[in-house]
Amino acid sequence: RSSWLLLAPLLTPPVPVITAPPCSLCPEGAHRFQWIRNLVPEFGISSSHVKVLSSPAEFYELLKVQIKTAKQRVVMASLYLGTGLLEQELVDCLEETLEKSLQAKGSSNLKVSILLDYTRGSRGRKNSRTMLIPLLQRFPEQVRVSLFHTPNLRGLLRLLIPERFNETIGLQHIKVYLFDDNVILSGANLSDLYFTNRQDRYVLLQDSPEIADFFTELVDAIGDVSLQLQRDDTVQMMEGMVHPYQGDKVAYCEIANRRVMEVINSARTRQELLHAKTFHSSQQGSSLLSQQGSQASGGLKTEPDTWIYPLIQMKPFGIQIDEMVTETLLTEAERDARIYLSTGYFNLTQAYMDLILGTRAEYRILLASPEVNGFFGAKGVAGAIPAAYVYIEHQFYSEVCYLHQQERVQLQEYSRAGWTFHAKGLWLYLAGSDLPCLTLIGSPNFGYRSVHRDLEAQVAIVTENKALQQQLHQEQEQLYLCSGVVSSSTFEQPNRYVKLWVKLVTPLIKNFF
16 A cells, blocks of 8 residues: 555646756866856865764764764764664753853854754654754754655645655755864755765865855755754644645745755855955956965965865755756766766666766766665565665666667676665866866765656765865765676676566656655
8 A cells, every 4th residue: 555655746746847948068178067056155265174984983973972072963864863872962062062151151153953853753652852852942043953854744644644655755855064264065864874874975064154144045045944842742843834734835845946046156156255255356466466476375275176066956946056057067077087976776767867967978877785685574565675776776877888888887886794785975186187186075965866766966076176076086986996897797686686576666667765
């Protein structure tokens, strides 16, 4: 019964789509990607402010250090917060920092805002909500916990669909962890596996107030259209806000679209004014240099060598910026360019598959072997999900072979004993270059869910700095080192056997996982 219920949202009319004019890449250098700023704000920073992390343990320790040293704000958006000892230690760090802040000033300047998904965060008797309620009770003026509920889960569907299955309809999937002016972008959730042996990606943007402001405003905007967790474990909407599943769906989606687009457009306007001001100052600086000699150069700000572009995808609200940018990058990638694309869940949209198979760049696609899939060994229907991914992978590989593209498009499976794989993103190497000049990092998996169902955010990092390019290259190499190339013999192995019922059901449900 549940399988058929899962198809119900496909029958509902879609929210009108916002489109943007097509873009084309500029010809020279890393700055050929400046067209992205026609859609989103562009943040120019020094590459010295960017640090690429490599391990779950490093990510976890950084979270704790950043929480303990935060003075003004802590903003954390994730799918959920786990309920184990490591997660409790994070909550304890928050409590300790809030307590210190109160003692230092009498009334604290520190604000904590946490955004999670309602369905995933409410799963089970002990859940994300019960983990955070003590903070709300102890610090009601400083702590806000918002629980996003997809507007597509409503009415009879919401009443009938069981726990866990209800998470297939749509989620808050953004992962951003922000402390004062330091921002961590990742695909990792706040759960013990992601702190120990679940491989993901993580990048720290240090001392970046404009980027921190942007993501604070974005999380606030989503929080404003989300359910607010109360001290007694009830939830309620902010006064005057349309309810996500009890109110009018179109009205709710329009309000959500307006709130999020206000954040994007106002930040874009701010950054454009800043660019104009900086350009004007640099022109004046050049004039001074020519008149007064090199002594004037001490007062000029260092030119940025790295640019950050936040890419937002919220199809339920009609926002498709990440999809447009990703498709343009794949479309415009030149012959002999190399694209390394990684996803924990290989289930590409038809549009992405068509672009990979129909364009000229070389592709190395990293995906999870069945044993490192997060659903491997799960109970019930979920236990068959790795087999469904094998089936999808086999179909794509067969298409690659049919088109004689095996040299240009290569699949590689990540395999590591005792670990699971959740790393997603993209590294772009221009033709003739041994180092990437662009990476995408964040929450999207390049699949149907990421594009159509969930709330997603990632950043495009474009850099001309060789040291940062080397960091990104090493990150890519480290991940791909744990992989083997897929060939036709891969699917002849006993652990790749896919039962007939899985083959029959996968086309019906592939849009839900």
